[in-house]
Amino acid sequence: MSDRLANINCSLTGSVVSIPGFSMLSEAQRDMVYQEALRRQAMPICAETLADRLRWITPPIDEDEETELSRSLEAKSRNDLESDGCPPCYPPELEFPFRDPPQRYKPIIEYWQSCLRTDVVLCAQLSKWRQFRRSQTKIRSRFRTKPFADFIHQTRQRLQKYNIRVPFTLQPDPTKQNRLQNWLEYEDYCLRQLERLESKADQLRAELRLGSPKDNERPVRVFEGKTYTETVTIKLQRAEREIQQHHVLLRWVAQERQTMIAGATGNDGDIHGTAASENTWRNRLRRSQTRREAPAVMGNVRVSKVRPVKHSAPLPRSILQSTECVDNDRGDVRQGDDPTSQFHAGRKPPPNSSLRARLQKPVPPSRHGKARDAAAVRRASCQSQGTRQRAQSPVLYKTRSGRISKRPSRWVPT
Incomplete structure (x- = not known):
């Protein structure tokens, strides 16, 4: 009986009705509910009542209430971003909702609005920032059995490839990194996304030239009512548009990086969480070049042995050579003939x-x-x-x- 009351299968409509709290009812109450459900199921549908319900119009959204909700979400997202070390894309002095934002913030605001199709800009930025934070943990899990210095080297190589030459280092624990270190790693994360988009666009261009996919690649799903070439052309246009939008994000990330470096106070643990000054980074780079450190391996403790200093053997003293020089005498001692x-x-x-x-x-x-x-x-x-x-x-x-x-x-x- 309890199974019948928990899920009542309607044979006509195919719907399932779940009755909450059925376990608290007595056996008589359960039977009463079951009989009432069967009676309502057998009742004929009133056409007039159904027509009245279909003519009901959803009440309009209260704009003031919607705006107030968006403002509260923006304020909460701003606090979350700042507490996690990510600068919001626009200052708090800028009024929300945006009517005519300044030209300095307009491109990045439009980028976040088009990213998730929302007017709540900071919520979209917070969503992407949390994706980056999860990727930090995921990447470091791959280097538990490998030297973490390999990941640092890969990050530096990618940044130098795009002419970003800032001396820095990363930590196996991302919570121990300062603000600039996290931002440089975030910039590397955005550059990796750009490389994936460019690789996808190159693949579509190659398929468009060939007129068919390569043997070792998945074929492009053809849109309904479109040919294969038209489908590839549409997807290539989308990929190029995504690359252009992603360059807007990269320019904003580069501006924030320069602001962090310019506002650094020379102390890693300052009140804003910014990184050290240029002199501190330069000294660290000089020390790392003169002293080679052992690669850190997460999960393993490596103890280095003290190696004895090997002194080179003293060279033998040069034999005292005579400086005699007697001409026309083979029996006399000459210089170097000792x-x-x-x-x-x-x-x-x-x-x-x-x-x-x-x-x-x-x-x-x-x-x-x-x-x-x-x-x-x-x-x-x-x-x-x-x-x-x-x-x-x-x-x-x-x-x-x-x-x-x-x-x-x-x-x-x-």
């Missing part, structure tokens, strides 16, 4: 060029004078070079037989 320098440089000296063999080679008596003159030349050369060579004058010894010898600066194995 075999110890070749030994420390990794090269094996020739078999007959050891220092011991050269020192033991007798010097003819006729060349003693030249050797003495060479000693004087060597001393003068060492004094002239001074601290540049940082070499001491070699000590020369004269043997009983008249030979000139030099004490080796380092022991050399024989």
